[in-house]
Amino acid sequence: AQSVTQLGSHVSVSEGALVLLRCNYSSSVPPYLFWYVQYPNQGLQLLLKYTTGATLVKGINGFEAEFKKSETSFHLTKPSAHMSDAAEYFCAVIYGSSNTGKLIFGQGTTLQVKP
Amino acid sequence: DTGVSQNPRHKITKRGQNVTFRCDPISEHNRLYWYRQTLGQGPEFLTYFQNEAQLEKSRLLSDRFSAERPKGSFSTLEIQRTEQGDSAMYLCASTPSSGWNTEAFFGQGTRLTVV
Numbered sequence: 001a002q003s004v005t006q007l008g009s010h011v012s013v014s015e016g017a018l019v020l021l022r023c024n025y026s027s028s029v030p031p032y033l034f035w036y037v038q039y040p041n042q043g044l045q046l047l048l049k050y051t052t053g054a055t056l057v058k059g060i061n062g063f064e065a066e067f068k069k070s071e072t073s074f075h076l077t078k079p080s081a082h083m084s085d086a087a088e089y090f091c092a093v094i095y096g097s098s099n100t101g102k103l104i105f106g107q108g109t110t111l112q113v114k115p
Numbered sequence: 116d117t118g119v120s121q122n123p124r125h126k127i128t129k130r131g132q133n134v135t136f137r138c139d140p141i142s143e144h145n146r147l148y149w150y151r152q153t154l155g156q157g158p159e160f161l162t163y164f165q166n167e168a169q170l171e172k173s174r175l176l177s178d179r180f181s182a183e184r185p186k187g188s189f190s191t192l193e194i195q196r197t198e199q200g201d202s203a204m205y206l207c208a209s210t211p212s213s214g215w216n217t218e219a220f221f222g223q224g225t226r227l228t229v230v
Contacts, residue, residue: 009155043206043222044158044206044221046218046219049217051216100215101210103150103158104160105159108157
C-alpha cells in the first residue's frame, strides 16, 4: 500500500541548532510531496511542496526540503531553530496516478525547541 | 475571504447521538476534502467532492457517516449513532480543480469527543 513514513515521532533541538525531520515515501513513481505544519489548535499550513523541477525547494520560515528519488525521501531542514518553530510537522504525498488531490500523510513529528 | 471555516470548533456528544459538522471552503475552490485526525496520527482521507459530486469515499467512511455538498458550496459531515471510536479531529480542506496538486487549504477543524 502507498504510505508515508516519518522517522521519529518527537524531535528535540536547542534554539539555533539544525532541524532535520525525516520523511520517506513508498512508490516507484515519484509523487507530489508536501510538508505541512500544525500549531496547537490550528489547521494545517503548507510549508513547502515539490511537484516538478528543482529538487531542492524552499518554503516559508526558512525551511527547505530536498527530493531524492534514489532514496525515496523528502527530508525537511532548517539551519537554525527558533522557539516559534515548535509545532507538529506532517509530510504528505499525492500519488500522481489519479488527479484526486487526495493527500496521504505521515504520522507526524513533534518538534520541541529548547532555549 | 478568510479561508476555510469549520463549525463547530468543538463538539461533545453522548454515545449513540447524531452529530453534524459544517465546512465552508474558500469561495472559488470547487474541490472539498474531509479528513479525520486521531491523537498522535496524521490526517486520514475520508471523502472528497468536486462541486456537488462526491467522487471518492474511503473505506474509513462507514455507513454511519454521510457527507453532502449541496449546490457545490458548503459541505456537511454527519455521523449517526456516534461511538467512542469516532472521537477525533475532523478537518476540511479545499483546492481549486486546476490546483489539486499544489496546495490544500485547511480549516481549523472540529474536535469531536464522544462520551
